[in-house]
Amino acid sequence: MSELPDLPTRSAAYTQRLKKRYAAERRFKLAGLAAILISVAVLAFLLVTMTMNGIGGFQRAELAVKVDFRKTGITVDPSSLALPSAMQTLEAQDLPGAIEAFAQESLGEEGAAQLAGGAWRLAGEKIIDDPSILTREVVLHLPASSNLASALAGDGQMQLQPLARQLKAEGKLSENFDAGFLTRSDATDAQQVGIWGALKGSILTMLVTLAFAFPIGVLAALYLEEYAPKNRWTELIEVTINNLAAVPSIIFGLLGLAVFLWIFPNFRSAPLIGGLTLALMTMPVIVISGRNAIKAVPPSIRNGALAIGASPIQVVFHHVLPLALPGILTGTIIGMARALGETAPLLMIGMRAFVATPPDGFTSPATVLPVQIFLWSDEIDRGFVERTSAAIIVLLLFLLVMNGVAIYLRNRFEKKW
């Protein structure tokens, strides 16, 4: 066995180079991992920031007021409390004054001044819910003013902070879970806002979007995939739909402003107009995902149906469509989730007004959840920062549920042919 010749692969220079190349390989792989981890970390950071801020938004500062209704002399007969005018009846019996007096008794002059405006309405609602409290002493938790609330959180007006600390030490001022946040509507005071109005507006808008975008999208997808002759016109339609899916959403807002509000000038900021605008935006998404779902149905199904005498329409509506439906629905839900988070086009058509009552129907003024978030984010009051994050949490939860349903549908009904 003779000495091996000095092969190039054994030379020192080669080993050196090989080492370098492997180091470069490791660096490259690490860079790839880092890129993913950075992206995921930003996402996690965003979600954590919103959650941390938002938890405070589901709470509000409340003052405990001991109220003995027996001393107020307020008497109402229970039947009148069922009427819509019950609140006026209570106001006429000077419920506001009574609450004010009890507040001064339990909180002192300064503390009573920090009750939120209209706090007596909450007492009124309690009475309407349960008239028997008129005959005993109860402790009511009434919202504090936003100034006191920010003093409790440690900023805002300096002169209120001692009062906030004192009341907190006496157990009369506390941050309580605010269930009303989910049932009230927009207000000027961060302590008394809620998101039900915006949520209802969003739901109504989404219903309109679904009612228009889903049938049109599915029918268009069926036509293009199953019947359209291969010619220039079909190609034009296909190119248009692909381009429409990439048009910036704000352009759809301009279209809604110029066309829908020109046809229906009285329905400014109504869910009907918002829903129509979003439907135009969502439709291309449904068409594209629908076509993919239809394409996945094997041709043997069509041929089998045709062979036993079904007409082309029967083939599609009795066989292809039911098989493609789970895929179409998945695409629809994803498109709807995108529409639910959309803000810019709705700003264009005037859904940014201050709407303090939930909308009654498709044509009454409304706002939607993302626009509400945008409006609150513009407020200077510190309380709105938490409320905005809380609204974002609600929006993200809705999106999570929608996407979860889409994934479930896909996994449950997806067929491998």
Added chain:
Amino acid sequence: MSPAILFLLALGLGLAGWLAGRARAWSFRSAAPRGRLASLPSYHAWYVALSIVVPAGLFVVVWSIVSPQLVTQAVLASPGAASLPAFGMQRETLLAEAYAVATGAAGGVFRPEARDLVEPYREALIRMNTIGIAVTLIIAFLGGAWSFLRLRPDFVARTRVERMVMSALLLASLVAVLTTLGIFVSLVFETIRFFGMISPVDFLFGTHWGPDPMSDNPDPSRYGAIPLFWGTIYIGAVIAMIVAIPLGLMSAIYLTQYASPNWRKWLKPTLEILAGVPTVVYGYFAALTVAPAVRDAAQSIGIANASSESALAAGLVMGVMIIPFVSSMADDSIAAVPRAMRDGSLAMGATTSETIRRVLVPAALPGIVAGVMLAISRAIGETMIVVMAAGAAANLTANPLEAMTTVTFQIVAMLTGEGSFNHPATLSAFALGFVLFLVTLALNFIALRVVKKFREAYE
């Protein structure tokens, strides 16, 4: 009468027609038990029902658009309207108030001038409602009777129904073309009106932007859109891409070439969540967290006048939003490179990273570039992040720490202000929208062409 009730009426009549049509078809069958119907009874039923619902429904749609205007005209022709102010806010509020009382939405009139209008409104509303119901009924009856009388045992109802379904399918696919046409026409129309007031040269090449929606004679030198175009490109195509291209490309490379299938199954959807977060949430995140952090960082390295709204904050967050777009496009194009090229390179002794850098990425480059173009078109059309974080000042500067404004920001600003619809400041939003539409369209068109060419090259 709300259109919804008229619609329900039309649907109800359609249901009646469906039942009548089916009963008629069954009666043919029982009259001649051996005789065969040319179509199944349900097709006869659908034929009658569609003949009722389609024309009646079309009428309801048209009527719900036309009738409010007819009501207003009738009221304006009444003697009570003679005392109305000729135009303006006052007139609108009086009309709205009288309308609210007449429909029962409001309890009583607030202004005495509106009182005379309530009665004409009420009369006009009742008249229009009666006409609406009557015409719906007549149309439905005519459609129903005509189709019902055509039913025969040998009537080929199926072909007729299928023809109707087919035209519905065709109409649905034309909606997309109509939408594009609608966007194009409305933008062009308003843009031409704008260019009638401000010359296109001033608009496209001027360097000062600051329209005043209140001034009566607009100054063309304040309508130069160059700072907006610059801000849009700087935020969307420069800063955002500096973030998105390396992160998106490297993520795609890691996911396709290095990650084990299990990791990939989890990492890819997680990355895609970034694209599903609503833009208003990103905007809030940029304004609340990123912008102050950028300002503090700038101050800590000695830049004293860093503003709290900066192009950098908006661009960074926008870049994060775009990562999944770049990543999934790069993913697709790397996957489309034939396996033989990769295997060949590895067989020659190249390491994985050398294969990726020297073979896969160059081969996939057209697809990646197209993906980046799509991402840019997405970024420059993005609105909420810049509205909430980039600021309103139209600065023509390359300093990323200064506030900058974009086309989309100005569209929002001009259309949500108080300006009148005939003022060039408001109309400028449509001109900006038109430019944005054309640019995104061009980017998409080129990108899709490139992708198509690239796919063909390897097939």
